[in-house]
Amino acid sequence: MTDITPDHEGPGARQGGSIMRQTARTRKRNAAERRFEMYGMAAIAFGVFALIWLLTTILSNGLSSFSQTYITIPVAFAEETLDPEGNRNRAEMQKVTTFSYKPLIGEALIEAVDAGNMRPEGMPDAEIAAMVSNDAAAQLRDRVLADPKMIGTEETVEILAGGRIDGYLKGRVTMASAELDRNVTPDQLRLAGVMEGNGLLEKRLNWRFLTAPDASENRPEVAGLGVAILGSAYMMLIVLVLALPIGVAASIYLEEFAPTNRLTDIIEVNISNLAAVPSIVFGILGLAIFINFLGLPQSAPIVGGLVLTLMTLPTIIISTRASLKSVPPSIRDAALGVGASKMQAVFHHVLPLAMPGILTGTIIGLAQALGETAPLLLIGMVAFVREFPDAPPEGFFDPASALPVQIYNWTQRADPAFVERASGAIIVLLGFLLVMNIIAIVLRRRFERRW
Amino acid sequence: MSVKLTASALAIAAVSATGANAQSRDQVQIAGSSTVLPYASIVAEAFGENFDFPTPVVQSGGSSAGLAQFCEGVGENQIDIANASRAIRDSEVETCAENGVDEIIEVRIGYDGIVFASQIDGPEFTAFEPEQWYNALAAEKMVDGEMVANDAMNWSEIDESLPDAEILAFIPATNHGTREVFEEKVLLQGCEDSGAMQAMMDAGMDEDATEEACMSVRNDGAAVEIQGDYTETLNRLNQNPNGVGVFGLAFYENNTDTLKVATMSGVEPTTETIAAGDYPVSRPLYFYLKKAHIGVIPGLKEYASFFVSDEIAGAGGPLANYGLVPDPELAATQSMIENEETM
Missing domain, CATH: 1.10.3720.10 (MetI-like)
Structure with missing residues (x-):
């Protein structure tokens, strides 16, 4: 039995004694392993961070496109502009372009604003009329052509607000930026705020974003997928x-x-x-x-x-x-x-x-x-x-x-x-x-x- | 499984069968300049909603790509109209003629201003002269009879009236039609104004070499060429408070809350100053139309006349509101389309 004595100094033996005590080499190997784990975690953390960052930017920028601002006002479909001949003939009515419908909507909005006494002091008519989307005229023209009986009546319609007004309700456009922006005035934003309070203007869910076709640069508010x-x-x-x-x-x-x-x-x-x-x-x-x-x-x-x-x-x-x-x-x-x-x-x-x-x-x-x-x-x-x-x-x-x-x-x-x-x-x-x-x-x- | 495979085979047969009798095209096809694209899409949209014809399809991709596509030939699977932010070149007319596109109607729709803008809170870049741009961006300048590399790093070195800010200009790359105008109306003009052109001629350079030297832009980082669109220029400006970018007037008009525009030669860029010819950096915009397609593709001529009608392209129309400078000779263009006059 005596020839099997533990020989700590001999080749192949653990240097430094007990298996429980870490040698420098073990420590080094363990450290390397921990480092590698850290690298892996850092890589994953970076990936997760990048993903979260990307998703938050996209979501914070993009979720607002699923809602849209609408204006609800009564519009008088005047016969003298929409069907000057009075025959309700589709071909004749088609000659009336969206350019003639536009002033109609502008007047309706001005009337509604004045009826509610909402006009900010000194705000010109043209600025009020410009708050409506350029697409509203096309919307109304389609409705009139589909149902000529509307001509001569007054009907409460829902039309889209312009892109900048919509941006104000979504927080993208501010009073400060409107001061500098040539496409919107602070008065328009103020009026939009008042109209929202009176229920004429409302921001709500917009499925049209998924169903409507693309729109030109003039009407970002109607562009859809x-x-x-x-x-x-x-x-x-x-x-x-x-x-x-x-x-x-x-x-x-x-x-x-x-x-x-x-x-x-x-x-x-x-x-x-x-x-x-x-x-x-x-x-x-x-x-x-x-x-x-x-x-x-x-x-x-x-x-x-x-x-x-x-x-x-x-x-x-x-x-x-x-x-x-x-x-x-x-x-x-x-x-x-x-x-x-x-x-x-x-x-x-x-x-x-x-x-x-x-x-x-x-x-x-x-x-x-x-x-x-x-x-x-x-x-x-x-x-x-x-x-x-x-x-x-x-x-x-x-x-x-x-x-x-x-x-x-x-x-x-x-x-x-x-x-x-x-x-x-x-x-x-x-x-x-x-x-x-x-x-x-x-x-x-x-x-x-x-x- | 065999049922599934038979179904798939039938589907393939159906697709290839309909491919054989591809029906005739009923909408106008347009391609070309990305500068003209917004105008063309505004017109296409209004055309589609006011006429019984379908809304034209407008591709973008640049003037040269559009004209190349335009010149590929006549036929239903070829485009009808090419938008261009420059006039068609003789070489392109030749290519067109070789491929059978020999009757082209040239339509000038109006003018586009090119503006120089910086961050609204950035340094006070409020007034530029072409000479300053030439001195800031030229690759080499004439010093004591020799061409040496441009080492100006600060705008105030160029001119004391300019702010103390590093030179960092975002200019359109050569793939843009805008670059050509920038070179001719700003760099070349500045070269002439500053007397550098005369100096180079005096030093014995011939005319072509002088022009080339005038228009060559330094590539040490002071001038950054933007391959993409104006949105890219805007993003670069947002990251660099000292930067100055080259934009189209329409783009600037849409972003006046973040951009500040500088005058050129003392004139502020507006549709009025450009229409009057006071603002120096502007260019005409065109579209080219295949006469052979008129009468074959429904709505083609109607679209062209609608585009240049007074209510669209005239003053106060949607195009002018968007930033197009109306052409004073619009009436001539209208009658040209009416009579289908080719180039």
Whole structure:
């Protein structure tokens, strides 16, 4: 027993005695580990901070775009201006442009203000009339043309307030900025405050932001996302209908049927490379092939959808192949063993098991396509589009915008009110992306099988 | 599964079938200058709501890109109108003609002022002369018969009347039509006014080299070229209290609560001074129209005449309210569109 004496000095022995006591080396290693943990936490903290910062800026800038200021006043639809001939003939009434409707609304507002004795001292009529949105005239004209009986009557209507007045109620425009601003006067803001107190003016929820089309720089208060949402939806539909079957078919062939040779290797490498190609390149391709060669129309969702399909295909093929690979070979072997043909084995057994992965990959590909602007730039979709496209399939050939494009357009506008609009549009886009990602997660959770 | 696949195949068939009989276009397609875009979209909007024609589609992307697209050819999948913040170049007319676009109607819609503005609480940049801008931004200056690099770092070094602030100018990059005007009307003018041009000629430089030297901008950070839009210039100004930015008059008019404008050669930029020709830095805005598309694309001629009608492009109209300087010769333009006179 005596020859097994603990030898602290010998090679391989712990230096410094007890295992409980830390040596310098252990301390160093532990410190390194703690440092690494700290780096990791710092990285996460930075990411979380950046995300929170981004979200707070966007939300604080953009949430206000979901509400809008309305003015409720009685308007007299004077026959002598709106239908001078008095025939209630649609063609004649159409000759009366929105320029004639505008003074009508101005007068109505002035009258309402004076009736309530609300006019700040010395405020000229023109300033009061200018508080109404430029879109109000168009709104009323549409109503009159739809219902000519309105002419000659007085009706209480709800019209939008101008962008600056709306900005005042949302806190974007202040008395101090109005002093310097040439498009609004402090008197107008004061009057807006009084009108709000009297119930003539009200800020409330605005669904029009999601349904109305884009508007010109003169009327930021009516600009909406309707055409952009529809355009994006059409494109996503096209991408889904084209990219999913083509992508899945290509993957099944490459994964299950194709022989392994030089050619399939080249195809495989190229698919991976295509996934990394900058999206603008697909835009150039789209312009050359779909518009200039095939003669498809400019600014149309069909071209956008085709370009985005090309862009999404590699993503879908890669994720589909990965999920086909993850199905254990024993499943195929068992199917083949009981006499199934190769096709039966794939379609009856492998594909259903790979479906959650395929769908997840597809949805992520779609989400990526939804946020893409660069390829759309070259095919004319970065545009001012006010007409809603028709229902599909004809609508695929009508001009439309897209959500990211609308954001890009609005950030370039001169009127500061569009900053709010752009942030609001970002919230909507983020909302759609969130929903798509949640669907992907749910699908994966519900149908995923582990072996 | 096979049901799903058949459904997808049918969908593909449906999409390609409708592709084969793409229907004729019923809305006007426009592309071009981002300066003209706000005006074009205001007109398009008013056109759509007052006429039975659909609202035209207005793309942006710059004058040169728009004109290039315009010159690609005649046909339903080609644009009808190109907006431009400069006149069409001879080379572009040639390209157009080669591709069959030989009948072009040139429409001048009005004038655009280019203004020099700084932060409202920033240094007192209230009056500029072209000469000061040339001296501040020239890449090289003539000193004792030799060209040396511009080393002025402070506006007060240029002129004692200017505030004591570092030179930091946000100017449009060469992709903008605005840059051309800035070079010609400010830098070249300043070069001439300051006598630098004469000095360079005297030193034996030929005319082209002199002009080039006059218009070359220093790249040591004192002049920052902005590739993007005026919103980007505004953001840069917000971060740099000492900066001075180049804007369009309409953009400034929309942001008078944050920007302070400086006079040029003693004249304040307003629609009136520009229309009178007193304010020196302005340029005409145009759009170009394919005559071959009139009668094929519904509403094209109506849109063009509506654009230049008195109630739209005239004084007091929505375009003037937004910042466009009305063209005094609007009546001539109106009759030109009426008669479809080509260039």
